[in-house]
Amino acid sequence: MDHLNVTKTADTSDSTSVSDRPVSDRSVSDRPWEELERLAEAGDPQQLGEYVSGLSSCDQALALSRLDERLRASVLSGLDADDAAELIGHLPESQAARAIALLTPDDAAAIVHELPSDEQADVLGDLSTDQAEAILEALPVDEADAARQLSSYDDNVAGGMMVTEMLRFTPEMTVADVIAELNAGAEIYSDFDVRYAYVCETDGKLVGVLPMQNLLFVKRAAKLADLMIQNPLAVSDTTELDELIDFFESHAFVGVPVVDETGLLKGVLHREAVSYEETRAAESDYLKSQGIVGGEELRSMPLWLRARRRLSWLSINILLNIGAAGVIAYFQDTLQSVIALAVFLPIISDMSGCSGNQAVAVSMRELSLGLVRPSEMMRVWWKEVSVGMINGAVLGLLVALLAVVFDGNYYLGLVVGLALLINTIVAVSIGGVVPLLMKRFGFDPAVASGPLLTTVTDMCGFFLVLGLATMLLSKLV
Amino acid sequence: MDHLNVTKTADTSDSTSVSDRPVSDRSVSDRPWEELERLAEAGDPQQLGEYVSGLSSCDQALALSRLDERLRASVLSGLDADDAAELIGHLPESQAARAIALLTPDDAAAIVHELPSDEQADVLGDLSTDQAEAILEALPVDEADAARQLSSYDDNVAGGMMVTEMLRFTPEMTVADVIAELNAGAEIYSDFDVRYAYVCETDGKLVGVLPMQNLLFVKRAAKLADLMIQNPLAVSDTTELDELIDFFESHAFVGVPVVDETGLLKGVLHREAVSYEETRAAESDYLKSQGIVGGEELRSMPLWLRARRRLSWLSINILLNIGAAGVIAYFQDTLQSVIALAVFLPIISDMSGCSGNQAVAVSMRELSLGLVRPSEMMRVWWKEVSVGMINGAVLGLLVALLAVVFDGNYYLGLVVGLALLINTIVAVSIGGVVPLLMKRFGFDPAVASGPLLTTVTDMCGFFLVLGLATMLLSKLV
Numbered sequence: 001m002d003h004l005n006v007t008k009t010a011d012t013s014d015s016t017s018v019s020d021r022p023v024s025d026r027s028v029s030d031r032p033w034e035e036l037e038r039l040a041e042a043g044d045p046q047q048l049g050e051y052v053s054g055l056s057s058c059d060q061a062l063a064l065s066r067l068d069e070r071l072r073a074s075v076l077s078g079l080d081a082d083d084a085a086e087l088i089g090h091l092p093e094s095q096a097a098r099a100i101a102l103l104t105p106d107d108a109a110a111i112v113h114e115l116p117s118d119e120q121a122d123v124l125g126d127l128s129t130d131q132a133e134a135i136l137e138a139l140p141v142d143e144a145d146a147a148r149q150l151s152s153y154d155d156n157v158a159g160g161m162m163v164t165e166m167l168r169f170t171p172e173m174t175v176a177d178v179i180a181e182l183n184a185g186a187e188i189y190s191d192f193d194v195r196y197a198y199v200c201e202t203d204g205k206l207v208g209v210l211p212m213q214n215l216l217f218v219k220r221a222a223k224l225a226d227l228m229i230q231n232p233l234a235v236s237d238t239t240e241l242d243e244l245i246d247f248f249e250s251h252a253f254v255g256v257p258v259v260d261e262t263g264l265l266k267g268v269l270h271r272e273a274v275s276y277e278e279t280r281a282a283e284s285d286y287l288k289s290q291g292i293v294g295g296e297e298l299r300s301m302p303l304w305l306r307a308r309r310r311l312s313w314l315s316i317n318i319l320l321n322i323g324a325a326g327v328i329a330y331f332q333d334t335l336q337s338v339i340a341l342a343v344f345l346p347i348i349s350d351m352s353g354c355s356g357n358q359a360v361a362v363s364m365r366e367l368s369l370g371l372v373r374p375s376e377m378m379r380v381w382w383k384e385v386s387v388g389m390i391n392g393a394v395l396g397l398l399v400a401l402l403a404v405v406f407d408g409n410y411y412l413g414l415v416v417g418l419a420l421l422i423n424t425i426v427a428v429s430i431g432g433v434v435p436l437l438m439k440r441f442g443f444d445p446a447v448a449s450g451p452l453l454t455t456v457t458d459m460c461g462f463f464l465v466l467g468l469a470t471m472l473l474s475k476l477v
Numbered sequence: 478m479d480h481l482n483v484t485k486t487a488d489t490s491d492s493t494s495v496s497d498r499p500v501s502d503r504s505v506s507d508r509p510w511e512e513l514e515r516l517a518e519a520g521d522p523q524q525l526g527e528y529v530s531g532l533s534s535c536d537q538a539l540a541l542s543r544l545d546e547r548l549r550a551s552v553l554s555g556l557d558a559d560d561a562a563e564l565i566g567h568l569p570e571s572q573a574a575r576a577i578a579l580l581t582p583d584d585a586a587a588i589v590h591e592l593p594s595d596e597q598a599d600v601l602g603d604l605s606t607d608q609a610e611a612i613l614e615a616l617p618v619d620e621a622d623a624a625r626q627l628s629s630y631d632d633n634v635a636g637g638m639m640v641t642e643m644l645r646f647t648p649e650m651t652v653a654d655v656i657a658e659l660n661a662g663a664e665i666y667s668d669f670d671v672r673y674a675y676v677c678e679t680d681g682k683l684v685g686v687l688p689m690q691n692l693l694f695v696k697r698a699a700k701l702a703d704l705m706i707q708n709p710l711a712v713s714d715t716t717e718l719d720e721l722i723d724f725f726e727s728h729a730f731v732g733v734p735v736v737d738e739t740g741l742l743k744g745v746l747h748r749e750a751v752s753y754e755e756t757r758a759a760e761s762d763y764l765k766s767q768g769i770v771g772g773e774e775l776r777s778m779p780l781w782l783r784a785r786r787r788l789s790w791l792s793i794n795i796l797l798n799i800g801a802a803g804v805i806a807y808f809q810d811t812l813q814s815v816i817a818l819a820v821f822l823p824i825i826s827d828m829s830g831c832s833g834n835q836a837v838a839v840s841m842r843e844l845s846l847g848l849v850r851p852s853e854m855m856r857v858w859w860k861e862v863s864v865g866m867i868n869g870a871v872l873g874l875l876v877a878l879l880a881v882v883f884d885g886n887y888y889l890g891l892v893v894g895l896a897l898l899i900n901t902i903v904a905v906s907i908g909g910v911v912p913l914l915m916k917r918f919g920f921d922p923a924v925a926s927g928p929l930l931t932t933v934t935d936m937c938g939f940f941l942v943l944g945l946a947t948m949l950l951s952k953l954v
Contacts, residue, residue: 057727058847065848090726092846179693194690195672213671213689216656249567250534275752282759283842289763290838291831297839298848299860307867310835314872317831321824322879328820329883336816343806346935347798349823354768354794354928358787361767362774365760369569370535371542371775383776390784395791402799406806451831458823 032059033066040071045078052079052087061090065300073102076111085114088123094296097126100135109138112147116191117164118273121150125160150267158244159237161277162258162267167197171207171225175215178224198257198265199228206234206257206265234259237266241281244274246370285364285446291317320455324349327459331466338476340407341469344399344416348465351395351420352427352457359384359431360453364446367439374440377433384432385425392424411475419464427457509536510543517548522555529556529564538567542777550579553588562591565600571773574603577612586615589624593668594641595750598627602637627744635721636714638754639735639744644674648684648702652692655701675734675742676705683711683734683742711736714743718758721751723847762841762923768794797932801826804936808943815953817884818946821876821893826938828872828897829904833930836861836908841923844916851917854910861909862902869901888952896941904934 032055039048052060052075064072064087076084076099088096088111100108100123112120112135124132124147132151136144146164153159167189169178178197182189199208208228218227234257235247247256248271255270287296294309328335328345335341363380366372372380400417404410431453435445469476509532516525529537529552541549541564553561553576565573565588577585577600589597589612601609601624609628613621623641630636644666646655655674659666676685685705695704711734712724724733725748732747764773771786805812805822812818840857843849849857877894881887908930912922946953 056723058723061846062848062850092848183694212693215693216689217660246533246535272749272752275749275756279752279756279759282756282763283845286759286763286766287838287842290766290834292835292838292842296842298846299839299843299857300848303863303867307864310832310864311868311871313835314828314831314868318824318828318872318875321827324827325820325824328823329817332816332820335819336813339809339813340806342812342819342822343802343809345819346805346823346826346939347795347802350798350801350931350935351791351795354791355787358768358790361764361769362776365764365769365773366776368760369538369775371539371569371777373539380776386780387784387787390780391788391791394788395795398795454827458827462823 032063036063036075037067037071040067040075040078043074043078048075048078049080049083053083057090060087061092064091065095065298069098069102072099076100077103077107081110082114084111088115089119092296092298093122093126094298095300097123101127101131105134105138108135113139113143117146117150117267118161120147121153121160122155124151125155153237156241156277156281157237158235158239158258158269159266161244161273162237162269163193163273164267165192166268167192167194167212168265169197169199169210169224170202171199171223171228173224174220175218175222175224175227176220178215179220193255193268193270195254196268197224198268199224200265204264206232206259206263208232209257232257234265235269236261241274241277244269245278248274282368285444288444288446289450291451317451317455320451321458324455324458324462327462327466331462331470334466334470334473337473338412338469340403340409340412341415341465343406344403345462345465347399348416348420348423349458349461351399352423352461353454355388355391355395355424356427356431356453356457357450359387359428360435360450363432363435367435367445372436374436377436380432380436381429384428388425388428389421391428392421395424396421409476411472415468415472415476416465419461419468423457423461423464426460427453430456509540513540513552514544514548517544517552517555520551520555525552525555526557526560530560534567537564538569541568542572542775546575546579549576553577554580554584558587559591561588565592566596569773569775570599570603571775572777574600578604578608582611582615585612590616590620594623594627594744595638597624598630598637599632601628602632630714633718633754633758634714635712635716635735635746636743638721638750639714639746640670640750641744642669643745644669644671644689645742646674646676646687646701647679648676648700648705650701651697652695652699652701652704653697655692656697670732670745670747672731673745674701675745676701677742681741683709683736683740685709686734709734711742712746713738718751718754721746722755725751759845762921765921765923766927768928794928794932797928798935801932801935801939804939804943808939808947811943811947811950814950815889815946817880817886817889818892818942820883821880822939822942824876825893825897825900825942826935828876829900829934829938830931832865832868832872832901833904833908833934834927836864836905837912837927837930840909840912844912844922849913851913854913857909857913858906861905865902865905866898868905869898872901873898886953888949892945892949892953893942896938896945900934900938900941903937904930907933 035051039051055063064075067075072095076087079087088099091099100111103111112123115123124135127135136148139147150159150162150164155161167182169181173181182194194212197210197212198206199210200206208224208230209232210224210228214227233251233253235244237258237260239247253271255268257265258267258269260266287293291310291313293313297306297309299306363372367374396417399420400413403416404413434453438445512528513525516528532540541552544552549572553564556564565576568576577588580588589600592600601612604612613625616624627636627639627641632638644659646658650658659671671689674687674689675683676687677683685701685707686709687701687705691704710728710730712721714735714737716724730748732745734742735744735746737743764770768787768790770790774783774786776783840849844851873894876897877890880893881890911930915922
């Protein structure tokens with residue numbers, strides 16, 4: 001996190017704009033994974049290292065993700081540990097853990113050693129317990145203990161997002177002590193965020209926060225106890241993502257200290273780590289709502305794994321669909337007598353499904369903005385019913401007109417128009433309220449709203465069209 | 478962005494953990510908007526201010542968003558400008574701009590004056606040109622010019638995300654000059670990010686970056702020219718979001734200077750601003766994929782606006798649906814002869830739609846991770862066809878069995894099973910490839926993949942089932 005790491009470029013004109021040199025232009029070949037594969041198989045670590053470091057980070061990720069798993073591991077073990085650690089940081093998490101798992105524990109430990117503490121915890125957390133333990137045993141004891149502790153936290157609580165790299169001093173230290181310490185440990189501290197230091201008693205209890213730039217303006221003999229902000233705000237290590245998002249929305253901090261239940265300082269949580277988890281959560285909601293469950297899918301994963309995961313979700317869906325089909329089967333005779341109904345069934349089920357999805361999206365959005373509480377189901381329901389009545393009436397009228405034009409029977413128009421009106425209201429009611437219910441009872445609103453909604457609106461739409469038609473059968477045939 | 482703003486709390490135990498005091502417990506009432514409405518109507522600015530500042534930021538946003546537009550404006554004009562500016566920052570953007578628009582230009586300008594430069598630009602950009610000009614004229618001339626320039630940028634380029642609040646010095650200045658300047662301007666600089674200073678020639682050309690903490694370790698007579706990082710990386714003000722995301726992925730910077738085409742320093746772009754826009758883009762993709770287009774919908778918006786916006790998208794969809802229904806109409810006679818087909822039509826269209834959506838989600842994800850290039854359509858297509866053949870075969874067999882059990886006719890099983898197999902392959906092909914095509918030709922992949930996909934797979938599914946059935950009609954009746 002430091003401009004100090006800037007690669008200084010010799011040519012000033014070149015260094016003033018990234019947009020002048022699009023990343024893809026810098027790649028050595030158009031298909032960098034082929035060259036990477038060749039070099040990995042040739043097994044010359046130096047050439048490999050030079051080639052990889054010559055690629056943009058996008059091409060690194062792209063090329064590495066395209067390799068066969070074993071080749072990917074051999075590229076990593078061929079690189080310097082710090083280069084390999086940087087590469088790991090650019091890979092999707094699922095691939096990063098797999099790649100580490102295929103290395104020898106010593107090679108893996110050398111790379112893990114170079115990762116920042118929060119990434120260590122993420123990678124180790126994605127491995128099996130045995131694999132993680134083998135790597136931890138090859139690490140220095142202190143570091144292994146710290147990593148074990150960090151990876152024991154869930155990914156979505158403060159402890160799982162914090163880093164342990166932080167400046168930590170005692171209240172008795174003077175400004176001169178701090179400067180001497182920073183000079184002595186320059187190498188260790190180069191990867192730290194040095195904007196704030198945290199002041200702890202010798203027992204580890206957090207007592208103050210010190211903005212480092214303030215040290216510019218004070219005498220070198222001043223004690224930290226007199227300079228620090230006392231009783232700083234902190235979050236508990238078990239605070240969850242939702243609350244952390246609220247916290248950083250209410251407070252314009254770049255980071256906040258994380259303490260355990262006894263007030264001991266455990267790490268620092270940066271605003272950025274929270275935004276990162278927030279983005280991940282939004283992406284994961286999107287994937288789940290589209291039926292990619294059981295973890296992210298990449299097309300470089302084994303075919304059988306991809307097919308099986310998608311199929312597990314499709315199988316549940318087909319069961320729900322059989323229910324909807326059952327409604328049609330029940331009304332087969334009506335349908336056979338008035339075959340024109342079959343033309344309108346898919347319009348009615350699809351349009352209601354679309355209206356329902358709109359209501360789901362608005363509920364998800366309002367929940368994530370904190371503009372609705374999960375308990376306010378009546379409010380949401382009424383707001384949706386109002387829109388549903390207007391849109392249902394407009395769409396119903398349109399479909400009724402279509403039916404009359406198509407078939408010449410006004411009663412057919414009445415049946416399909418009325419069915420679409422009612423089913424639109426049903427769909428937006430379910431779509432609006434179900435995410436709140438899910439949230440209230442601790443389920444993930446994204447995963448269940450979609451398919452559940454579609455099938456229920458299908459079933460209800462079929463029932464309405466065919467039920468109404470059965471009632472009016474004498475007018476329709 | 479500063480721990481210095483921490484509200485110090487008297488009670489240490491209370492201040493060490495936000496999780497011990499959930500935000501909702503601190504609210505004065507369970508329905509804070511009612512109290513807010515009462516106070517806004519009573520018109521006592523002091524009471525109003527006290528009540529608002531006593532609410533958590535979540536409750537502030539919730540309560541304010543529930544008010545009628547005019548009352549919302551009167552709450553804002555009743556508050557101190559800096560409190561009002563903070564509130565504006567917590568509101569959804571659409572409401573923030575509307576609320577500002579309803580104030581007098583002088584009241585609005587007082588609030589806009591307190592916003593950071595990037596938020597100024599966002600709010601002014603959301604107003605009509607006349608409204609924005611009226612407010613700009615009530616601002617100090619310098620600030621108005623800067624705001625005009627910032628709001629001329631698109632939201633999703635570097636210039637639209639940067640802030641102009643930054644430390645800016647010349648290379649001839651000494652460390653002592655800098656410290657004197659910081660002390661003299663302490664009030665102005667309190668809202669700045671002071672981790673880095675930017676060094677410019679007198680003509681405004683960026684020549685260096687200076688990590689402020691380095692000043693701790695050097696003599697006060699040293700010149701910035703000798704301390705700064707020369708030829709620093711910078712981005713052009715027109716660089717787009719995708720490239721900025723790549724930039725911050727490749728470089729562990731907290732911020733990067735933004736320059737125009739002549740190398741003049743225009744502002745600083747923080748990593749956080751890029752993450753924020755990235756999250757917004759993901760959220761907007763989600764909304765669009767669910768049929769909420771034309772901007773975010775909140776249930777506090779006027780009913781007619783909500784109904785009209787949703788309806789405009791539904792109307793396009795109904796046209797597409799009529800196409801699919803046309804296929805059924807064309808095959809009416811076949812359907813009437815083999816009415817059992819009607820039971821299986823929705824299963825086949827819905828299941829293919831689900832498979833297609835999974836493929837869309839994986840393509841969107843791989844595009845956003847940079848793991849696939851928009852030109853690699855053949856690769857994606859083949860990867861999808863492989864999964865489609867497996868899943869289509871499994872689902873097709875399942876549906877075929879169902880049909881045989883339901884109807885006792887093996888040919889019916891053959892027709893629906895084969896149709897589902899083929900249609901699954903069609904659906905995953907379209908679902909996988911369309912987002913790449915959209916991206917390649919500069920369309921938004923999120924908005925068009927969903928409905929287009931569903932309707933094409935519906936149409937194709939109906940055609941396959943009914944077409945195959947027509948061919949085998951003699952075996953089916």
